[in-house]
Amino acid sequence: MLASKDIVSQMLSAVVTEQGAKSGLQGFIDYWIHTLSQNEFEVGCPILAVTVEQYISEDGTPNTPVQDRFLDIAKTAFEEWQAQVDDAGDYELIKV
Numbered sequence: 001m002l003a004s005k006d007i008v009s010q011m012l013s014a015v016v017t018e019q020g021a022k023s024g025l026q027g028f029i030d031y032w033i034h035t036l037s038q039n040e041f042e043v044g045c046p047i048l049a050v051t052v053e054q055y056i057s058e059d060g061t062p063n064t065p066v067q068d069r070f071l072d073i074a075k076t077a078f079e080e081w082q083a084q085v086d087d088a089g090d091y092e093l094i095k096v
Contacts, residue, residue: 012028
């Protein structure tokens with residue numbers, strides 16, 4: 001999961017540095033839309049997955065300590081990605 005965070009951070013940093021926050025972020029989103037649709041939504045970012053799904057142990061019970069660790073990694077990743085977009089300078093132009 002940490003490797004995924006680093007890969008996405010490098011991709012996001014490259015596009016927002018090269019294209020600015022608005023265009024870079026739109027390109028980044030378009031990349032993921034294309035990737036997901038071309039792979040029947042069977043690939044994706046594990047960082048996002050841990051924020052929307054509960055981690056279950058092999059015995060079928062929730063594993064809260066592991067889930068908490070995954071959520072800490074996800075929180076750090078989202079904070080890093082937000083800072084990269086903020087640093088690009090034109091993030092205020094992005095409409096959500």
